[in-house]
Amino acid sequence: MSADPQVWASITEKYNREEKTDKKAIKFPKPWRYAAAIILLAGAALLYSRQYNPTTWITVQVAKNETMKKVLLPDHSQVWLKPGSSIHYPSNFEQVSRIIDLKGDGFFEVAKQLDSHGNRKAFTIKTAALSISVLGTSFNVQQHGEEEGVVVNTGVVRVESKNQVTTLHPGNRALFKNKQLIASTVNASLYKGWMTGNYEFNDTSIEEIRELLELTYNVTVKIDQPEQFKNIRLSGRVVAKTEQEFLELLKPMLSASIIKQQNTITIKPNRL
Numbered sequence: 001m002s003a004d005p006q007v008w009a010s011i012t013e014k015y016n017r018e019e020k021t022d023k024k025a026i027k028f029p030k031p032w033r034y035a036a037a038i039i040l041l042a043g044a045a046l047l048y049s050r051q052y053n054p055t056t057w058i059t060v061q062v063a064k065n066e067t068m069k070k071v072l073l074p075d076h077s078q079v080w081l082k083p084g085s086s087i088h089y090p091s092n093f094e095q096v097s098r099i100i101d102l103k104g105d106g107f108f109e110v111a112k113q114l115d116s117h118g119n120r121k122a123f124t125i126k127t128a129a130l131s132i133s134v135l136g137t138s139f140n141v142q143q144h145g146e147e148e149g150v151v152v153n154t155g156v157v158r159v160e161s162k163n164q165v166t167t168l169h170p171g172n173r174a175l176f177k178n179k180q181l182i183a184s185t186v187n188a189s190l191y192k193g194w195m196t197g198n199y200e201f202n203d204t205s206i207e208e209i210r211e212l213l214e215l216t217y218n219v220t221v222k223i224d225q226p227e228q229f230k231n232i233r234l235s236g237r238v239v240a241k242t243e244q245e246f247l248e249l250l251k252p253m254l255s256a257s258i259i260k261q262q263n264t265i266t267i268k269p270n271r272l
Contacts (some may be wrong), residue, residue: 004016010105012214056082057140059203061086062104068195073100077123080107080195084218105142107195110155129176133158140191142215148176149215151191191215197241201234209234209250213265217243221265227252228269 033058062069064084073077075093086103102125112135113121125141127133129148132141137155142148150159152168159166159174164181166174173186187209194216195198206229210221223229234253240246247258247265257268 003117052225056091058091059086059088068132075113075123076111078109082106082194090168093121097121100125102127102141103143105140105194105232107138108134108142108194109136109138110136129161130174130181133160140144140188142191144214144218147215149191149211150174151186151188153188153192193238193240197239199236199238199240201236204234206230206232206254209254210267217265219260219263219265221267224266224268229256229267 003005022218042118059082059139060069060071062081062085066083068083069081071087072079073079073089073093074091075098077098079087079100082105083195085106087103088101089098093113098121100123108125110123112160113123115121120135123134123136127141127143127148130145130150132139132150134155134157137157139155139157140149140151140153142151150157150168151168151173152185154170157168159168161176161179166181166183168174171185171187171188173184173191174252175182175184186248187202187204188199189200190202190204190208190212193212199212206223206226210223213219213221219239238249238253239245240249247260250256252260254267255270257270259268261268
């Protein structure tokens with residue numbers, strides 16, 4: 001940053017005045033006087049920078065009755081926020097670390113960024129229970145009560161809870177449930193369906209559907225007579241923009257009735 005002319009003039013005037021009037025003072029060689037002036041100037045410039053160019057923090061909230069919102073971050077990373085979700089982040093990633101606070105659900109496409117040494121700069125997301133670190137990738141973060149899920153579409157993601165750490169690759173999921181971090185293999189594109197409206201099933205079980213519904217719509221799902229669904233596997237693509245549309249399309253696919261009461265969805269097999 002270039003020095004403020006007034007700051008530089010003030011420093012120069014001070015040193016000229018002291019050199020002329022204070023004859024009893026110890027006189028340093030000119031190179032040392034210049035070095036001292038440069039140090040003071042640098043300090044003044046830093047103070048000026050902090051005072052007049054502070055890093056501000058931005059909060060983006062999406063109300064539950066709004067539609068999904070796309071947010072472009074300062075490093076050109078992109079976030080799609082589900083209704084009822086919010087993020088909190090610094091306005092300048094050059095001055096501070098790339099750290100995001102997330103409440104709710106978001107799909108992230110993280111841009112690669114290099115630090116001053118040419119190394120990739122980490123991008124970290126903080127949730128209620130997890131710390132998620134990446135270098136450049138795309139992944140999905142969903143929260144349901146005390147449960148949190150991270151599903152990776154591309155790249156590598158490091159997920160950490162208080163005393164557990166796991167590394168995820170494309171098609172991997174980390175589910176934080178009952179204070180345990182459990183890694184598994186899933187159909188990543190299916191968990192991206194809340195953002196695109198396209199749900200791609202690939203030999204999907206009833207248990208995967210239950211978890212998908214709970215994370216996607218923040219509900220509790222109960223399976224009545226689960227043994228009746230143990231041999232059912234879904235494959236194909238479903239296009240549904242709303243929860244109601246999705247549930248209606250699932251009914252014939254599962255040969256089941258699906259009833260929602262308040263915040264609970266119950267799936268029952270159809271009687272023969």
